Amino acid sequence: MDHFLYRDGALYAEDVPIAEIAAGVGTPFYVYSTATLTRHFRLFDEALDGVPHLVCYAMKAASNQAILKTLAGLGAGMDVVSGGEYARAVAAGVPGDRIVFSGVGKTRDEMRQALTGGIRQFNVESEPEMAALNEVAQELGTVAPITVRVNPDVDAKTHAKIATGKSENKFGIPIARARDVYAHAATLPGLKVIGIDVHIGSQLTELEPFRLAYEKVGELTEQLRADGHDIQRLDLGGGLGIPYTRSNDAPPLPTEYGALIKDTLGHLGCEIEIEPGRLVAGNAGLMVSKVIYVKSGEDREFLILDGAMNDLIRPAMYEAHHDIIPVIEPEAGAEQTPYDIVGPVCESGDTFAKGRMMPPVNTGDLVAFRSAGAYGAVMASEYNTRPLIPEVLVHGHQFAVIRSRPSFDEMINRDTIPEWL
The missing domain is CATH 3.20.20.10 (Alanine racemase)
Structure with a gap:
């Protein structure tokens, strides 16, 4: 179960329209549901009622401090696999006696x-x-x-x-x-x-x-x-x-x-x-992207999105499946068309799905990748000098950007030119 549902013909994250977030932060972006994170953590915690236990969230699934702080407030420990993850856990307020180092x-x-x-x-x-x-x-x-x-x-x-x-x-x-x-x-x-x-x-x-x-x-x-x-x-x-x-x-x-x-x-x-990670965070997150072009190929139709393999690498790395749905709910019985759904990166591997049946989709429409909360943002890169995309956390009627999109200047200014150049 998650808290991303159609309401009055539009996709919502809890009580916030996805289109409203897109208008505020631009696309692509990740959005997480506090209610889903909470529910999934509690399912594990309650499953071990009656025995001494600690549920240590596997941070490698999704490690934004806002997610960590949400789970820590519910009593979660943290499973870390690097010094950076350890530092993130501490920064999110997790005490050392609840941190396991794997x-x-x-x-x-x-x-x-x-x-x-x-x-x-x-x-x-x-x-x-x-x-x-x-x-x-x-x-x-x-x-x-x-x-x-x-x-x-x-x-x-x-x-x-x-x-x-x-x-x-x-x-x-x-x-x-x-x-x-x-x-x-x-x-x-x-x-x-x-x-x-x-x-x-x-x-x-x-x-x-x-x-x-x-x-x-x-x-x-x-x-x-x-x-x-x-x-x-x-x-x-x-x-x-x-x-x-x-x-x-x-x-x-x-x-x-x-x-x-x-x-x-x-x-x-x-x-x-x-040490659950995927089941806590996976269905608690979407990646939302915009259709740049609908392109007709020799024997197939392409949906070219502004999201790419550097933003969500699981399909390219693992041949992983993500359901991809329009943010505007299609009409009941709408005709489905097969599309290859791809990103703009200059590699054939930048393909999210082949022959995926979709209702009518047009340039400028928003689509959402379901089950993208785990191993999504944490595995993203700046390949092709594409900025890391924002992360957003929803809580009821509220939403907040919990990681902003860097500007090109911020990315490029991290480089240092040697004196001899």
Whole structure:
């Protein structure tokens, strides 16, 4: 469910007409719904009622401070994967004891940053990282709380580029080696083992891969406790998918996911952490673009938009589907025409959809890309010297620009010309 609905023939974000935002900020832009962010976070939080838990929002999905502050106010922790994300979380008012630091390539500077500023835990991904963190913690005269990310060799049945739990993936340590790695961690004075971490991928549409991974984590928990480790916390990652189309093949609900966690791991008495990102932010955002031209090709029609692959890269990178709808509601039974929907970037890859059936669309019309709140603005670039597009947050009848569009001068003035030129 989201809060982007047609009302009186026009698309609204909560109680604000999309056309009103477009008139105020120009196109293209991203717009997010506070009500949808709130609802989706609470679904996860409520799904784990009855067990100690913390829902840590995966910031990589959408990291604008206004989104972070909205979720932090609801009690969310944050899952960060870089020093920049850590700094954003702190700037948004998230305390260190609600920040989890994940990622396969943490630097020593990032470790110092988090240990100095406060951290809930590091999800350690390798023995070299463990050694580096131990040294940094000792230099600072502190102890770093850690979980070790284990790779359960489970096929998440998702896109190859976002699968993370198979043996050939770069993430974590093989679960078969976990007991040896934990035994080594226990000898390092700068580290304190507090739990286990696992994350098998993103955009999962079935629960069975989660079940297989969590059963392995449950077995490992009991083994590690028998070895003398105080396993208090299980970080189960995120990855639950969202419906990018309006078909009946909807992914499992957070309530079903929560029930699975309780069924497989509830008997262990551990605090549970989950790190949803896409399902919190994905359907909470649209990208809105304007039709520049309707062009007739040799054997097809093109809709050429002012939004491009640099603004929303998922279709070019992942062959991802986004529903694309007119901002003015089409008449019931309006004739549909197939269009290739493309942007202005000088690459054939700048294609959002091929042969997409659309009602009549004309130059100057606005269209909205649904389910664009996750991995949209955060993955945008200034390719072709195209400015990053604005982000807008809606709250009831109000809207605010939460990231403005830079001017060409602001972009170009970041360059520095050497003296010899």
